[in-house]
Amino acid sequence: MCTYLTVHAPVIASAKGPGGAWFETSDAVVYFDHPVHAPAEHTLNIDLPNPRSTTGERVAIEMTAASARELMKAIADVLDTVPIELTVN
C-alpha cells in the first residue's frame, strides 16, 4: 500500500547529490512506502532535498525496516561515544 505517512525533521546538514556537487539541506523527509529501487515491497525512505533545486534534486535512501533500525542503532552508538562538547554547534 501507499502509506501517505511522511515525517519531516529539521536538519543542519549538507549532502552530496547528483553530479557530485554538495548542497546545503535543512529538511530531512522520512517516510515508509514503496521503494523505487530497493529490493523490498516497502522501505523506510529518507530524502535530503536541495531546497534551491527546481528539478527535485535530492539525496535519497531506501532501506528495509530492519536496516533502518540497524542504522538508527549505529547512529546512536556513534553519538553516544562522541564527547558531548563536540556535539554542540
Add this chain to the structure above:
Amino acid sequence: MSEAITASFVMFSGANDDQVQGYLVMPDGSAPRGSVLVLHHMPGFDRGSKEIARRFATMGYNVLCPNLYWREAPDAAPDDAAAVARANGGVPDERLIGDAEGAVAYLRALQTSNGKVGVIGYCSGGRQSVLVACTVEVDAVVDCYGAFVTGIPSDRFPLKVTNLVDQLPALKAPLLGLFGADDQYPSPEHVAELEEILVREGKVHTIVNYEGTGHGFFTTDRSAYRFDSANDGWARITEFYGTYLKG
C-alpha cells in the same frame, strides 16, 4: 486491438486552469474509440504507469495519464517529483478532481473520441479513481487495490487522506474493483465494506478478490507481481471497458 500507437507528452488545463503535463497515447487510425484516464500511483508518473497507458492504447483506447506532480517539479525525474510532492503534503483531493475534469475534457475533445471515458488507478490512484467517479462524469471506473476508499485509518497512522464513504452514494459509473485477499490496505474487510455500500446504494459493480495475492499485483517489476491475478485482472478490465466504453 491496434499494435500501432503514438505516444507523446501534451499539456492540458487542470485544476485552477493550470497547465498540466500528460502522457497521451493513441491508436493509429481515425475510427471513433473510447478513452481511458490512467491515474498513476504515489511513486509517480513512472515507467510502469506509462507502460499501462500504452497497453490500453493497444487495446484500442485513447489514453491520457496526467503527471499529477507536474506542478511540484516540472522538469524532474518521476521519482524526484514524487519525493517533492510527498514532502509538500501530497496531492489535495480538490486539485486531483480538477486535474481529472480537465483530463476527461481533453480526452472527449479528441477528434477520434466516441465520448466515453473510463478511469483507472492503482494503489493511491485506485482511491483517486473512485473519487473521480464520484465527482466527474465518467462512464466506467476501475479501482485496483486503492486503500482508504472505505475503512477508518488507524490513530497511529497520521494520514492526510480521508475515506470516501460519504461520497460513494454519488458514484456516477459502474465500478470494477480488483483486490488481493492478502492485502491489508485495503483489507478484505475494507473491500467487503465497499461492496456492502455499493449494494445498498444500487450501484453497478463487480468486486474481485484474488486469493493468495497481496497489494500491487499488477506491478510487473516488483515481487508483489502475480501473473495469474494480473492476467485475470486485465481480462476483466478488457471486458468491462469493452462493455461501457464502446461507441
